[in-house]
Structures are given as C-alpha cells and as structure tokens.
Amino acid sequence: MNHPEEPAEAEPLSDLKKGQNTSRGIYAIAGGVMLFAFGALVAGVIHSHGEQADTSKSAPADGKIAFTPPPESKIPDGPGGDSIRHGMAIFRNTGTEAAQYVGNGLTCSNCHLDAGRKPLSAPMWSAWVSYPQYRSKNKKMNSMEDRLNGCFSYSMNGQGSPSGGPPPKGDPIYTDLEAYFHWLATGAATGAKLEGAGFLKLKKTPLGYDRLRGQVVYQQHCAECHADDGQGRTDLNSRSIFPPLWGPHSYNWGAGMTQVNNAAGFIKVNMPLGAGNTLTDQQAWDVAAWIDSQERPKDPRQKGSVADNAKAFHNKEQSFYGKTVDGHLLGTGTPPAH
Ligand code: HEC
Ligand code: HEC
Numbered sequence: 001m002n003h004p005e006e007p008a009e010a011e012p013l014s015d016l017k018k019g020q021n022t023s024r025g026i027y028a029i030a031g032g033v034m035l036f037a038f039g040a041l042v043a044g045v046i047h048s049h050g051e052q053a054d055t056s057k058s059a060p061a062d063g064k065i066a067f068t069p070p071p072e073s074k075i076p077d078g079p080g081g082d083s084i085r086h087g088m089a090i091f092r093n094t095g096t097e098a099a100q101y102v103g104n105g106l107t108c109s110n111c112h113l114d115a116g117r118k119p120l121s122a123p124m125w126s127a128w129v130s131y132p133q134y135r136s137k138n139k140k141m142n143s144m145e146d147r148l149n150g151c152f153s154y155s156m157n158g159q160g161s162p163s164g165g166p167p168p169k170g171d172p173i174y175t176d177l178e179a180y181f182h183w184l185a186t187g188a189a190t191g192a193k194l195e196g197a198g199f200l201k202l203k204k205t206p207l208g209y210d211r212l213r214g215q216v217v218y219q220q221h222c223a224e225c226h227a228d229d230g231q232g233r234t235d236l237n238s239r240s241i242f243p244p245l246w247g248p249h250s251y252n253w254g255a256g257m258t259q260v261n262n263a264a265g266f267i268k269v270n271m272p273l274g275a276g277n278t279l280t281d282q283q284a285w286d287v288a289a290w291i292d293s294q295e296r297p298k299d300p301r302q303k304g305s306v307a308d309n310a311k312a313f314h315n316k317e318q319s320f321y322g323k324t325v326d327g328h329l330l331g332t333g334t335p336p337a338h
Pocket of ligand 1: 106218221222224241243244250251263266271272273274279
C-alpha cells in the first residue's frame with residue numbers, strides 16, 4: 001500500500017528495543033499482581049507506536065491523503081458524545097460491552113489497534129469514509145451496519161455467543177460503533193483515499209509461504225506473548241491480555257484474518273507488538289501460514305461438507321480451509337467454547 005518495505009529500515013531499532021523491554025517485562029511478572037501495570041505498558045507501547053506512524057505521514061504518497069483522527073479529549077459532551085464514547089467502549093471491550101454477541105476471547109481493537117486509530121491496522125476513520133461499499137464476499141452493496149454484522153459473525157464468532165449470532169439489524173450497538181467511527185473520521189472527505197487505510201498488502205515472495213518455516217518464526221517472535229499453543233494469556237480475572245490466535249476462543253473460519261495474505265499484512269506492520277516492521281516479508285508470510293493452518297471455530301456459512309463450503313467461500317491460494325494438515329481436515333471446527 002503506501003509504505004510497503006521502507007519502514008524495515010526506518011523504525012525497527014527503537015521498536016525492537018521496546019519489544020525486548022516488553023518481553024523482559026513479561027518474565028519479570030511473577031505472580032500476576034502486576035498484570036494491571038503490564039496492561040498499561042502494553043497500551044503505552046501501542047500508543048507510542050501509533051504516534052510514530054502519525055508523524056511519518058507528511059507528504060501525500062501516491063495521491064493518498066494524510067489524515068489524523070481527533071484526540072479522545074475532543075469527544076463532545078452530551079448525549080451525542082455519550083454514544084461516541086459507548087461505541088469506543090464496545091470497540092475496546094467487546095466481550096463485556098456486547099457480551100450477548102461475542103463468542104470468543106477477542107475485541108475489535110485486538111486487530112484494529114489503538115482502538116481503531118492505528119494506520120495500516122484497518123483504522124476506522126478510513127473505513128468510515130469508504131462505506132457503503134460493494135463486497136464480493138457477499139455480492140451486494142454493504143452498509144457499514146452490514147459490514148459490522150459480518151465482523152460479529154466471523155471475527156467475533158457470534159455463533160458461539162449467548163445469543164448465537166451477531167446483533168440484530170438496527171441494534172444500538174451498531175449505531176454507537178458508527179457514531180464512534182463517524183467522529184474518528186471528522187474532517188475526512190467521503191470516499192477519500194486516505195494514507196494508512198486498510199491493512200498492508202504484502203508483496204508475494206519468491207519462496208512463497210511455508211507453515212513449518214512459520215512455526216520456527218512463531219517460537220522465536222510470538223510464543224512469549226501468545227503462548228506455544230496459540231491460546232494467548234489471560235489475567236487473574238480471565239480477561240485476555242494476549243489474544244488467542246487459533247482454537248475455540250479465536251476468530252472463526254469465516255473471518256478475513258484466516259486468509260494468509262490478510263494475516264501476513266497485519267503481522268508485518270503490527271507484530272510483534274511494539275516491534276512492527278522488524279520481521280522480514282518472508283517471516284511475516286510464513287508465520288501467517290502457521291497460525292492460519294490451525295483449527296478454529298467452524299465457518300457459520302457451512303451448510304454441506306467442508307469441501308462444498310471451501311468451494312463456495314474460500315480462496316484456495318490464500319486459505320488452508322478444506323486442506324488436510326497432519327492428517328486433520330481443517331475447517332471441521334473446534335468444540336464450542338461455552
Ligand atoms: C509483546 C507481546 C506480543 C508479541 C511478541 C506478539 N504479539 Fe500479537 N498481539 C499482542 C497483543 C497485546 C495483541 C492485541 C493488540 C491490542 O489489543 O491492541 C496482539 C494481536 C495479534 C493478532 C490479532 C488478534 C488475534 O488474536 O488474532 C495477531 C494475528 C497476532 N497478534 C499475531 C502475532 C504474531 C504472528 C506474532 C509474532 C510474529 C505476535 N503476534 C507477537 C501481543 C504480542
Ligand atoms: C481477528 C481480527 C479481527 C477482529 C477481532 C475484528 N476485525 Fe475487523 N477486520 C479484520 C480484517 C482482517 C479486515 C479486512 C479483511 C476483510 O475484509 O475481512 C477487517 C475489516 C474491518 C472493517 C472494514 C475496514 C475497511 O477499511 O474497509 C471494519 C469496519 C471492521 N473490520 C470493523 C470491526 C469491528 C467493529 C470489530 C469488532 C466487532 C472487528 N472489526 C473485529 C480483522 C478483524
């Protein structure tokens with residue numbers, strides 16, 4: 001997209017240091033008493049990274065327009081501001097603020113970092129000005145509400161939630177999320193191509209991706225936070241500190257993140273947390289293949305066999321859905337988390 005490779009030189013040293021500090025921090029935490037402080041540290045890392053990204057976007061690259069969303073302190077008072085604030089709370093704490101409709105251990109901002117502000121983690125300010133939009137995923141013009149319905153169905157695994165699905169049409173959850181996005185996009189023109197929109201489209205590498213090479217990258221750069229088994233880590237109150245990457249508490253087989261190219265673009269810029277753009281492109285592709293070749297909750301669109309569903313909905317080149325890995329047919333799903 002706008003800065004594909006270049007940050008590999010520009011940012012990494014300071015970022016890497018932060019990453020190392022972060023991992024040292026993890027080992028320093030013995031009993032879990034300091035988990036609260038640690039959460040604040042993680043937030044700080046994300047925040048400072050976001051700021052770096054902001055200052056780097058001075059001149060519009062390839063016709064794209066630089067944009068910075070307003071600071072939280074500018075949210076207006078009164079009932080309008082309350083709706084914006086509630087939308088932000090849903091985005092950050094989806095499992096508590098929209099508990100009826102969340103069937104996993106994720107929040108929106110686990111993938112759209114810094115509460116939907118961070119460039120190249122599909123920030124909500126650029127999303128807002130690009131809807132309604134035609135999507136080949138469901139072959140229709142999608143309103144923002146349709147889009148969010150999909151996020152709850154797939155990324156948040158709505159089928160495993162107490163209600164068994166996403167919020168119904170017209171639910172105030174959608175209105176408050178939209179109020180928040182609309183406010184984040186204050187001053188951006190409708191349809192504008194904004195710098196930092198979406199996720200990085202990572203270029204293919206000559207070697208292609210390989211899940212076993214990815215396993216090595218995973219052990220070295222990811223497992224300290226997301227755990228060897230990819231299930232992430234929770235605090236003493238079972239609140240997620242490091243989100244699960246696969247298994248029953250993660251995104252399901254219908255989610256955009258199950259496409260290796262999407263995961264690779266996300267990982268290259270945003271992971272390891274606080275050390276974005278330190279992996280090579282090859283490492284990002286390989287580790288994306290490792291996490292996306294693990295079992296997770298089933299695709300809620302599946303009616304017939306996994307093979308039929310693979311044909312109907314899954315991109316053969318970019319998804320492991322319907323493939324057999326280590327003797328297991330991927331797509332059969334994990335047992336319900338509740
Ligand atoms: C220092 C700890 C840390 C390291 C190391 C780390 N992550 Fe993460 N990761 C996080 C946190 C925290 C989040 C959620 C970010 C948020 O909520 O702001 C996250 C989010 C994610 C997500 C999106 C949410 C999900 O559960 O699917 C993916 C995918 C991911 N990380 C992959 C990786 C990969 C691959 C690596 C190794 C290259 C890695 N991470 C290294 C802490 C880490
Ligand atoms: C597991 C990671 C993950 C989680 C959790 C997640 N998303 Fe996403 N989201 C993605 C990916 C990947 C894309 C882009 C690929 C695609 O089209 O699916 C995306 C795209 C979007 C878009 C469109 C962005 C654009 O620029 O067009 C919106 C809006 C969005 N998500 C909102 C949300 C909301 C709201 C939540 C929480 C209810 C959420 N997402 C949870 C991964 C995630």
